[in-house]
Amino acid sequence: MEKIYSRSDVLLDANMGYCPGCLHGVIAKIVAEVIEELGIRDDTIAVLPIGCGALISSVLDTDAIIALHGRAPAVATGLKRTATEKFIFAYQGDGDLASIGLAEIMHAANRGENFPVLFVNNGIFGMTGGQMAPTTLIGQKATTAKSGRTPLEGYPMHMCEIISTLKAPVYIERCSLDSPQHILAAKKAIKKAFMNEIEGKGFSFIELLSNCPTNWSMSPQKSLEYMREHTIAEFPLGVYRDETAKED
Amino acid sequence: MSKLFMKGNEAIAEAAVRAGCRFFAGYPITPQNEIPEYLSKRLPEVGGAFVQGESELASINMVIGAAFGGTRAMTSSSGPGLSLKSEGLSTLAAAGFPAVVVNVMRGGPGTGSISGAQMDYLQATKGGGHGGFKLLVFAPSTVQEAVDLVYEAFDKSWEYMNPCLILADGFIGSIMEPVELPPFKEAKRQEFPVYTTRFFTDKPGRRMCATMIVNEAEQEQWNRVQAQRYERIAQNEVRAEEYMLDDAEYVIAAYGTSARVAKSAVRMLREKGIKAGLIRPITLWPFPYQCFKKLNEKQVKDILCLELSIPPQLIEDIKIGIEGRIPITAYGRSAGMIFTAEEVTEQVEKLVGKNK
Amino acid sequence: MAKIQVLKNYCKSCRLCIEACPRDVLQIGEEVNENGYEIVEMKENAECIGCKMCAVMCPEAAIEVFR
Numbered sequence: 001m002e003k004i005y006s007r008s009d010v011l012l013d014a015n016m017g018y019c020p021g022c023l024h025g026v027i028a029k030i031v032a033e034v035i036e037e038l039g040i041r042d043d044t045i046a047v048l049p050i051g052c053g054a055l056i057s058s059v060l061d062t063d064a065i066i067a068l069h070g071r072a073p074a075v076a077t078g079l080k081r082t083a084t085e086k087f088i089f090a091y092q093g094d095g096d097l098a099s100i101g102l103a104e105i106m107h108a109a110n111r112g113e114n115f116p117v118l119f120v121n122n123g124i125f126g127m128t129g130g131q132m133a134p135t136t137l138i139g140q141k142a143t144t145a146k147s148g149r150t151p152l153e154g155y156p157m158h159m160c161e162i163i164s165t166l167k168a169p170v171y172i173e174r175c176s177l178d179s180p181q182h183i184l185a186a187k188k189a190i191k192k193a194f195m196n197e198i199e200g201k202g203f204s205f206i207e208l209l210s211n212c213p214t215n216w217s218m219s220p221q222k223s224l225e226y227m228r229e230h231t232i233a234e235f236p237l238g239v240y241r242d243e244t245a246k247e248d
Numbered sequence: 249m250s251k252l253f254m255k256g257n258e259a260i261a262e263a264a265v266r267a268g269c270r271f272f273a274g275y276p277i278t279p280q281n282e283i284p285e286y287l288s289k290r291l292p293e294v295g296g297a298f299v300q301g302e303s304e305l306a307s308i309n310m311v312i313g314a315a316f317g318g319t320r321a322m323t324s325s326s327g328p329g330l331s332l333k334s335e336g337l338s339t340l341a342a343a344g345f346p347a348v349v350v351n352v353m354r355g356g357p358g359t360g361s362i363s364g365a366q367m368d369y370l371q372a373t374k375g376g377g378h379g380g381f382k383l384l385v386f387a388p389s390t391v392q393e394a395v396d397l398v399y400e401a402f403d404k405s406w407e408y409m410n411p412c413l414i415l416a417d418g419f420i421g422s423i424m425e426p427v428e429l430p431p432f433k434e435a436k437r438q439e440f441p442v443y444t445t446r447f448f449t450d451k452p453g454r455r456m457c458a459t460m461i462v463n464e465a466e467q468e469q470w471n472r473v474q475a476q477r478y479e480r481i482a483q484n485e486v487r488a489e490e491y492m493l494d495d496a497e498y499v500i501a502a503y504g505t506s507a508r509v510a511k512s513a514v515r516m517l518r519e520k521g522i523k524a525g526l527i528r529p530i531t532l533w534p535f536p537y538q539c540f541k542k543l544n545e546k547q548v549k550d551i552l553c554l555e556l557s558i559p560p561q562l563i564e565d566i567k568i569g570i571e572g573r574i575p576i577t578a579y580g581r582s583a584g585m586i587f588t589a590e591e592v593t594e595q596v597e598k599l600v601g602k603n604k
Numbered sequence: 605m606a607k608i609q610v611l612k613n614y615c616k617s618c619r620l621c622i623e624a625c626p627r628d629v630l631q632i633g634e635e636v637n638e639n640g641y642e643i644v645e646m647k648e649n650a651e652c653i654g655c656k657m658c659a660v661m662c663p664e665a666a667i668e669v670f671r
Contacts, residue, residue, distance in 0.1 A: 005659040005669035007611060012451070015639065016664050021618035025663030032665070047313070050460070057456060059665075065316050066458040068339055071309035074273075074301070078313025078321065081297040082271045083437065086317065104309070107302035180624050180660040213618075220618040 008032035010041050010061050017055035021220020023177040023210040027091075027120060028056045030187040034194055035062065043087045047076040049096035052126040056091060070101020073108035073117060080115050087197060088115040095125045098134040098157050105163070109203050112168030116193035116204035119159055122212045123231065130215030135159075137234050142215075156234055160207050164240045171196055171204040172240040178209070178227040182237075192244070201244055209235055251426040256391045256416065257282035259427050260350060261290065263398040264322050268435040269348070270296035271321040273310035275303055275329060278362040279418035280352035283324040294435070304329040308336030308349075315345040316457060318439040320402050324350035326418075327368045328359055334377035337411060341381035341474070342459035344443045346405035348398065349383075350414040352421040355556075355583030363584025364418020366504055369561035372415045373533040382478045383413040384485060385532040387503040391425035397530075399430045408481055409440065415532060417556060419505040419586070444470065481534060488536035489528040492518065496525025497547060498596050501540075501566050502554040503529045505586070510554050512589035517596055524596055529562075540569025550599040551576045554592060558582040606654025606671040610644055614666035617641040621658035621667060627651060630658060 010032035016025040035041050044062040048054045050069035057064045067075040072090040080088045090108075097105050097119050105117065124142060125131040132142035132149055134157045139148040149156075160174045171193055175186035186208055193204035209231050211223035218226060254262070261283045264272070272291055274284040284300065291298040297314075301307030307323045314321035325333060330351050340347050351372065355365035372385050384404055388394035394416055401412040445456045447466045461467040489507075492514055493499065502510040507528040517524035527539045543551075551574055553563040560578035570576060579595045581587045608630075615637060621644055622630045629652045633645035644667075646652060654671035 001605075001607070001670040003668060004606075004654060004671050005656045005667070007614075007665045007668060011665055015614060018663065020616035020641070021620055021663060023663055025665070026661070029663070029665040045316075045455075048458075054458070054460070057458065061451065061454070063455040064457070065313070066460065067312070068309060068335055071305065071312075071336075074306040074309035075313035075316070077299060077306075078271060078273060078310030078315075079317045080313075081299060081310075082314045082319035082321070083317035103302050104306050107306065111299075180657040183660050220620050221623050224620070224623070 008036045010036045011059050012061045014059050017058045018052065019214045021211070021213045021223065024052055024056070024120065026177050026183055027118065027208060027210070028059050030183065030190060031118070032060055034187060034191045037191070038194060038198070040087045040198070043085065045079060045086050045088050047072045047079065047088060047090040049092040051093040051096050053091050053093045053096065053120055070096050070099070071104055072096065072101070073104040073113070076115050077108055077111070077113050080113060087194070089194065089197070090115060090117045092117060092119055093126070094119070094121045094123065094133040094135040098159055106166070109163050109169050109205060110166045112170070112202040114200060114202055115197050116206060118190065119205065119207045120210050121159070121207055121235065122210040123156070124212045124215045126212045126215055137230055140230070158235060160205065160240045163205050168203055169205055169241055170202040170243040174207040174209065174235060174237050174240065176209040176227065176232055176237055178224045178232070196244060207235070251428050253424055254391060254427050255282060255422065255424045256394055257352065257421040258286045259391050259395050260398050260414070260416065260421070261286040262429060263395040264348065264402070265290055265294055265296070266430050266432050267399045267402040268320045268433040269322050269402060270294070270435050271311070271314035271319045272323065273299040273301045273307040274323050274325065275301050275307050277326045277329045279354055279364060279421050280324050280326050280350065282421070283350065304332035305336065308333040311347050312336060312340060312345065315340065315347045318437040320435065322348045322350065324352065326352050326354045327371070330368060330371060330376065337383065338377035338379050338381055339459050340411040341383065342379060343457050344409040345411065346409055347411045348401045348405055348414065349411060350398070350416060353415065353417045361583040364422065364505065364556070365582050365584060366417050366506060366556040367582065368415065369532065369555070369557065370564065372413055373535065373565070381474070382481070382533055383411055384408065384481055385413045385415050387415045387530060387532050388420055389504050389507045389528060391420065391423060392427050394420055395427050395429060404485065408477060410477060410481065415504070417504050443473065485531055486534045486536050486538070487530040488539050489530060490539060491526040491528065493525040493527065495523050497523040497549045498552065498599055499525050499527060499543065499548055500552045500554050500592070500596070501527045501562065503532060503562065506554045506556055509587055509589055509592055513592035513596065516589055516593050522596065522600055535565045537565070537569040540566055541571070543570070543574060545573040548574050549603045550574065552596055552599065553578040554587070555580045556582060556586060606652040606669065608646060608652060608658060609668045609670065611666045611668065612637050612643050613639065614664040615641055615643045616664055617644065618663065620661045620663065624657045624661035626655060626657060627653060
């Protein structure tokens with residue numbers, strides 16, 4: 001028998017640091033696969049966030065730096081501007097990117113920095129125990145919105161749409177991780193974003209809708225159902241910008 | 249070598265380029281704007297990169313990124329900006345990354361006046377951020393010294409793998425003086441082993457930096473390593489200028505621009521027959537306590553702590569050095585107001601009168 | 605004929621692979637790994653088609669597929 005699917009060599013022999021059923025692990029897995037397929041492991045530096053996203057460092061076998069909360073795009077800017085031969089990607093959660101780090105992501109995108117940002121949107125602060133995020137849905141419960149978010153706390157922020165108002169980004173897509181089909185589409189998007197950097201095309205932004213079974217207080221299966229019913233309804237999937245398609 | 253007539257901020261910027269600095273990120277703030285303005289043109293000429301950061305926070309974090317990649321990197325600001333950068337400064341120190349940060353001080357807490365002053369002594373020397381880290385702090389008193397210290401700061405920062413702070417004041421940044429510029433150093437990227445890597449992976453060669461070390465014993469171990477680093481810096485890098493101290497009965501303690509005025513005052517006092525002297529700390533951390541410890545209380549009658557700061561800040565370290573043996577009097581101006589040599593002379597003469 | 609192999613110590617018993625499988629081939633087994641999770645396994649006489657959906661879905665990269 002032939003092995004037709006293997007655990008990527010770009011993953012260390014270590015457990016994902018995530019709760020059972022957390023889709024952060026899927027991202028770690030497919031990012032590792034893309035890095036392996038592109039043959040860029042030795043050149044890669046992951047710029048990681050504060051939050052659960054940082055835990056990818058315990059399994060992803062590349063160089064990495066965990067940036068201060070929200071500042072990954074700034075760290076990646078300084079790194080990519082000076083270490084131009086390296087492959088840099090930033091990885092941020094919704095609190096990191098859309099709350100405390102809103103300025104950094106907007107300006108890195110506006111400068112068209114030549115690296116991709118993977119934005120994990122699960123609508124909650126996971127690591128600190130389930131507080132409301134800028135992407136929490138109206139009505140969705142959090143430890144700081146116990147009866148569910150109301151408009152008084154603001155509406156969920158749509159980062160793909162917001163970043164689409166800027167001229168410089170070349171590729172913006174929102175994907176979901178709720179099913180194998182969507183995961184394969186997300187992997188394809190990540191690979192394209194990574195290729196954009198390698199080909200010097202500029203800034204790519206991939207939003208990945210994810211879950212948080214622990215803080216959503218749901219079983220992993222239920223959390224996927226919630227994503228399909230509510231999260232994807234609020235955050236439409238699809239390509240928001242693809243300048244590279246016009247060039248090709 | 250021929251001398252050039254340069255403005256302090258521009259001279260600081262050119263010295264950085266000659267020291268091999270190839271990345272700068274900064275946000276506009278008075279009175280240091282000539283540094284980013286100069287480098288925005290200069291760095292691309294030498295193959296470096298300049299980014300006007302969207303904020304002070306972004307700028308220091310860009311420097312963190314460039315430093316991780318092994319590039320000599322710098323950012324500059326003034327007091328309020330340094331406050332915003334303090335999390336990043338703490339992180340540079342916690343990661344053991346080399347970088348140079350310039351503070352061209354202005355007046356007052358809060359937003360403060362935009363004129364030159366020396367209001368950030370305690371911020372620079374007593375932490376300036378969370379976690380009890382230390383920066384090697386150089387305080388230039390002339391444009392030439394600013395050039396020399398910036399040039400050296402990059403090497404010191406790499407020698408100790410610790411960020412270096414240039415604590416200049418708005419007067420040093422704004423005045424023009426003749427300077428001799430040092431030769432160009434070869435600017436090459438130099439990847440260094442990241443110490444915190446060892447807490448995360450045993451895989452040789454992998455560079456992994458996280459200043460969040462979850463394992464308590466490992467965090468404690470790293471804190472010990474940092475403390476040893478500070479001990480080494482404290483042993484090797486203390487610098488001060490002593491001026492006419494041998495027979496001095498009245499000692500002025502001052503750094504930066506204040507020390508220039510103090511030196512004139514010492515000369516004027518000597519002409520009047522008053523035995524005055526000066527201790528000028530050049531490194532503010534580590535502080536030259538020894539200069540004060542060795543003062544003979546039978547000879548020295550009073551110490552005037554002279555500073556462009558109200559309330560006085562430098563006095564905190566002088567007290568530690570003097571250990572209560574000699575009276576210390578503080579005299580300060582602030583917010584862009586500066587004392588004249590005559591004014592300082594009068595202050596010392598008051599002390600003389602008090603001791604008669 | 606196809607089959608999956610579970611890298612036992614990575615499995616966290618989250619069941620997402622079970623939901624992803626179009627042929628209902630997988631189940632939670634009785635064997636427990638070093639982290640205390642019941643390891644997912646193939647049912648007896650199950651007809652795996654090697655579609656890899658379980659492996660794609662697995663958040664732990666704990667499933668390898670053979671055909």
